[in-house]
Amino acid sequence: MPAARPGRTQTARPSSRPSSRPIALGALIAAALTAGLLAAPAPAAAAEVRIHDIQGTTRISPLADRSVADVPGTVTAVRAFGSSRGFWVQDPDPDGDRATSEGVFVFTGSRTPAVAVGDSVLVSGTVTEYYPGGAGAGLQSVTEITKPTWTVVSSGNPLPTAFRLNPSTVPNRYAPRGEAADSSIEHLPLRPTAYALDRYESLEGMRVRLTDARVVGPTSEFEEVWVTAEPRLNRTARGGSLYGSYASQNGGRVKVASLIPYAERPFPRADVGDELAGTTAGPLDYDQFGGYELQATTLGALRDDGLARERTRKQSASELSIATYNVENLSPKDPAAKFERLAEAVVAHLASPDVLALEEVQDDNGPTDDAVVSADATLKRLTEAITAAGGPSYAWRQIDPADGQDGGQPGGNIRVAFLFDPERVSFEDVPGGDATTPVKPVPAAGGGVALSVNPGRIAPADPAWRDSRKPLVARFTFRGEPVFVVANHFTSKGGDQGLDSRFQPPARPSEKQRVAQAQAVNAWVKSLLALNPAAEVVVAGDFNDFGFSPALAALTADGALTDLVGRLPRAERYGYVYNGNSQVLDHILTTRGIRHADYDIVHLNAEFADQASDHDPQVLRIRP
Structure with a gap:
């Protein structure tokens, strides 16, 4: 029996289902004989239900919720651990129809089945369509035999060819x-x-x-x-x-x-x-x-293919380096090793960027669900780890959210935040920015554009940001030139149907809110460009959507912003891996005022079993 191993707890299968008359044809024939309707056939002529009859030619068994008896097959595998134990049987005599499966799972619950691979068995039980996660999750069903009994006819039989x-x-x-x-x-x-x-x-x-x-x-x-x-x-x-x-x-x-x-x-x-x-x-x-x-x-x-973690080049003295990094629910309760790994990434792999937009920074006691919203302890541990790794002494700016209003892990109060190197860039604080005060572009004394508060949040009362992180805007100065950076973390894809859903095409209900968020950011950038069409604006972060999505189309509408992911070679347009698909959820976008942009997705997490975060960071180098 396999040793117990860590794993997800699957939604429990139903312990029972209503069943009607048995489907075993032998029983039907016996009833007919009793009624005097049939002559007794020779045993060899008795019909039987086989696995391909159970599976049928669609995703739903034609015998769902019905009882079957003495279904023949060979045991091909046994799951003898966890809460979903059972065994697989396969008919060694297929019907030749490519649409009908010849295998089925026999579910025994928490009971370890007393069978061995190679056993020839006759299985009786109820045909059940099991929906992983429940029917509301939108996934495919699994045809199973539940409440089973079985007889081992022989052992040591060859397995069907895979x-x-x-x-x-x-x-x-x-x-x-x-x-x-x-x-x-x-x-x-x-x-x-x-x-x-x-x-x-x-x-x-x-x-x-x-x-x-x-x-x-x-x-x-x-x-x-x-x-x-x-x-x-x-x-x-x-x-x-x-x-x-x-x-x-x-x-x-x-x-x-x-x-x-x-x-x-x-x-x-x-x-x-x-x-x-x-x-x-x-x-x-x-x-x-x-x-x-x-x-x-x-x-x-x-x-082992020897995949190496990437390192970006160091910015020159005349280049401003801006990075974005989702640090995956970072809190002071995380082990020191996580802070050290993130610090190593910032210093050794991102070449100590001048400005760093962070996503998923949690409050000072992490997922503890109370009134704490400050993140100073979280950011202090991270910046100290960066300094210890040989990086600069970063300063930080962020705005505490209202408790429980920005989504994410309950109690964590995740938010976006800026780190910046005061030896390379300057920051002029304009007081008044808080969880509910919107930031607005305003004319600057002597020309140009300033911000009503610095840093500040974009339209925090807009319904687009309900239960979601609000974008944070900051005005930095590099070599005398202002650069505006917008840090983002759009709402997640929670509630969307998966690619393998039984509904095709799968529904993406979360997309509506991300489109509204993209429209709000796009409108804000346009309001700044209305004061200075040549303004240099960088919009960065985890947008939780793809470059081909409606959300990114709304974000780049009317040419206000350019998504730099699209400038990379096609085979390099990813920074996140989900269910075997390499995809892009994080983006850096720029306005037309930024003429020379060197952009890099630094692959150091998403492709590796050993991760400090599930996202790869990104770096932009510009010459303001």
Whole structure:
């Protein structure tokens, strides 16, 4: 039995479901014989329900909520740990229909099943459609046999050949378009040669395999890793899979977990670009935290590609360096190692930028949910760590939010903040900026533009910022020239349906608020440009959206701002990795007044199993 291992707690499957008459045809025949309607057939002629009958040709079993008896199959894998124990069975005698899976999971709950791989079994129970995360989460369902009983007929049987996942068997098109009013694809006939999601659904519960699988999402804390069956499709410069549009979802992505006991095979600690060399094989499952998942009974050997953490160049004396970095819920309760890692990144990898916009800075007692909103202790620990790492003695500016009004981890009161090197840039404080006072561009004495408060928040009362971080604006002076920097952290994608949703195209309800936020920032920048069209404005941060999204279109509307991500080579346009997709959520944008911009996404976190943050920082160098 595998040793217990850390992992997510999945939503509990229902302990029981209403069931109607049994589906075992032998029982139906017996009833007919009792009624005198049939003559007794020879035993060999008795019909039986097989796994492909249970799975059917759509995502929903035609026998859902019905009882079945004596379903034959070979045990291909056993999950003997956690709260979702059970075993997979596969019919060694397939029906030849590519749409019908020949495998199914037999769910035993917290009970360790008394079966072994290679056992030939007859399984009875209730056919159930299990929705990971609950039906409201919008995910695919998993067809299972629940409340099972079984008989072991024989042992030591050969396993069915695993289906090979590769570019010729996984379609480039990702999902069919839903035809129902709610865009559900559940009842559409599966077309496994046309759509990647249909291919995976047609293999649900069956043994699949990958050969020399390239890693496109690093090993997580839950000991899972994302690989791809299509290693050449949308490849990034460093070996990932680029998510470049809503219609380019990279259907070859598959998550891999392990059923192998720790003592036999520790899970590999892999970074993007590494390989699981040789064969990785096991039954194909579906997981609420990331779609289709290969439960490995055979795991390829880790082949280290030697991915290195990037370092940006040092700014020259005449260049102003501005960086953005999401420090992932940084609080004084974090271990010293996190502060040291972040400090090393700032000094060694970002070359000690002159101005640093931070996102996800928590208050002085982190997630403790009380009235504390100050973040001085958090920023003091970070700046002291930077100095200890050989960096400058940064000063900081930020505005405490109203308690519980800016979203994020409850009690954390995350906000954006500025660090700046007073040896390189100057900052003129204009008092009055607080959680509720809006900052406005105003004419400066002697010409140019100033701010009504410095620093200040953009339109904090606007409904666009409800339960979300408010942008922070600051006016810095570098070599006598003013530069305006806007630090941002737009609302998250929480509540959006995943790419692998049973609703296609998936709904993105959070997008509406980000569009409104983008419009507010765009309008504010335009109000400043109305006073000085040549003003140098940098808008930076975690926008929680893609360069091809409506939010970024609203942010750059009318040419007020240029998203510098679009100036990079396509294969380098990412700084975040989610479910095996390399994507961009952080951006730096500039106004036309900035004529010479040197922009760099510094890859040092997102592609690595060992992360100080889940975001890669970005750096801009300009000559005001």
